[in-house]
Amino acid sequence: MIHPYDSYRSLFPTLSTHVHLASCSQGALARPVSKAIEEYHAGLLLSGSNWNEAMKKLEETREKFAELIGAEPDEIAVVSSVSHAISAIAASLPYQKGENKIVFTDIDFPTVGHIWLAQETMKDNITLIRSSSGVVHLEQYEKEVTHDTILTCIPHVYYYNGFKQNLKAIADIVHRKGSLLFVDAYQSAGHIPIDVKEMEIDILAAGTRKYMLGIPGIAFLYIKKELAEQLKPRVTGWLGQEKASTFDIYHPVFAAGARRFETGTPSFISVYAAYEALKLLLGVGIHNIESYLQELTQFTLHYGQEKGLHIIGPQSFESRTSLVSFYVEQASEIEGLLKEKNIAVSARQDVIRMAPHFYNTKDELKHAIDELSSLMNGR
Ligand SMILES: Cc1ncc(COP(=O)(O)O)c(C=O)c1O
Known part of the structure; x- marks a missing residue:
């Protein structure tokens, strides 16, 4: 297979010495992203203050993320983490006795459960949808999401x-029941196309480091315009106000749209990095990235099976991404041994996750699978 993005590889210094297959945890750092970090730093070092430039960069970064997911810039808040985004939404929901059921799933990242179970007013009215064989079926939403x-x-x-859900189909079900849909897109944004309008997503959050x-240091929170205007944040601050620059302590007025969910000064250094990273990704094109990664996935599934490895999760592209998990009992120990061979993968519980991006090649995956298989056979 010819690597269509070969010319981009030199932008990622780590690729010359390491096989980087850990984009589900931390994406490889590109030179333009590193340069942007230096630019922020140099601004402070050389001129003492770069507030106006940094605020301008914040707006430009907001626009880039909005473009990535098909939203308006006013529908995006820049927050500090996905956990912050979910907590802020949880604290802003209107409480109505008997009409405040929250549904989440056991395939959500643990932070989701931690946050909802910490909400005093809601914790007794929570439904947890349980997966079977790592998958949640549409019928389960049909049954568990109620009026x-x-x-x-x-x-x-x-x-x-790597199980991927059909967001539009789930949106249709939950909206029919009168529920809002919150999507945690941290494992998809940047390599799977997302169109919040087409998919009818009400709220979405994603961080930048994968x-x-x-x-x-930062994450984005999308809130559909009409909805954002109805929500009253209780996790708030001066940068979530309509006129932060008036420094009026007595008369807070929420900013329009999702901006009302911003709080204090963001991690500008992360904003600078995100801007360049998003520019790079949008330049390559998310649809292009997705179709290249499907080719890599096909190879990984076939070659992994050929080497006798046990693959966890769905096989069809309809319901999976390029993150492929191999069952490995001592996963974190094996992750460490692969790291010694300059192969970065990511262990979770009893699996080794190989998560390529557009910068990876088939040969890198082959090498990583060969090494994993010989480590497993040597035990
Ligand atoms: C799907 C998903 N959601 C949320 C998180 C946590 O994000 P944060 O640390 O920004 O709260 C992760 C982190 O690994 C994740 O994979």
Whole structure:
């Protein structure tokens, strides 16, 4: 297979010495992203203050993420993490006795459960949808989301096995029941096309350090315009106000749209990194990335099976991403041994996850699978 993005590989220094298959945890750092981090740093170092430039970069970054998911910039808040985004939404939901059921799934990232179970007013009215063989079926949403559900919280992709959900089909079901749909897109944004309008998503959150190729410190929170205007954030602050620059302590007025969910000064250094990373990804094109990754996935599934490895999760492209999980009992120990061979993968519980991006090649996957298989056979 010819690598269509070969010319981009030199942008990622780590690829010259390492096989980087851990984009589900931390994407490889590109030179333009590293340069942007230096630019922020140099601004402070050389001129002492770069507030105006940084605020301008924040707006440009908001626009880039909006473009990535087909939203308006006003529908995006920049927050510090996905956990922050979910907590802020949880604290803003109107409480109505008997009509405040929250539905989430056991394929959500654990932070989702931790947050909903911490909500005093809601914790007794929570429905947890349980997966079978790492998959949640549409019929389960049909059954468990009921007319008293205020919000259904789901991941686009299951971090453990790469299972991808049909967001539009789930949106149709939950909306018919009167529930809002919250999508955690941290494992999809940056390599799977997302169109929040077409998919009818009400709220979506994603951080920048995985497939979005940025660094920790910020995340994006999309809230459909009409909805954002109805929500009253209780996790708030001066940058969530309509006129932060008036410094009026007595008369807070929420900013229009999703901006009202912003709080204080963001991690600008992460904003600079995200801007360049998003520019790079949009330049390559998310549809192009998805179709290249499907080719790599096909290879990984076939070759992994040929080597006798046990693959966890669905096989069809309809319901999976390029994150392929191999069953390995001592996963974190094996992750460490592969790291010693300059192969970066990501262990979770009893699996080794190989998560390529557009910068990876088939040969890299072959090498990683060969090494994994010989480590497993040597035990
Ligand atoms: C699907 C998903 N959601 C949420 C998180 C946690 O994000 P944060 O640390 O930004 O709260 C992760 C992190 O690994 C994740 O994979």
